[in-house]
Amino acid sequence: MNTTQHCPGHEPFKSIQPIEVTCKKCGTVNEVFSDEVEKTHTCRSCKEILDVKKATR
Ligand SMILES: [Zn+2]
Numbered sequence: 776m777n778t779t780q781h782c783p784g785h786e787p788f789k790s791i792q793p794i795e796v797t798c799k800k801c802g803t804v805n806e807v808f809s810d811e812v813e814k815t816h817t818c819r820s821c822k823e824i825l826d827v828k829k830a831t832r
Pocket residue numbers: 798799800801802803818819820821822823
């Protein structure tokens with residue numbers, strides 16, 4: 776398998792790390808990857824929208 780190839784149009788591989796975001800409603804810790812902080816994430820337990828951007832700062 777060749778992993779040195781880059782997909783055109785894709786950003787170069789950045790260091791992606793999981794961020795733990797605690798749901799403010801039910802306290803469940805949800806794992807969000809650092810390349811997906813711009814997306815809307817919901818708690819896997821209660822479906823509350825998570826404040827991911829706040830958790831990254
Ligand atoms: Zn929750």
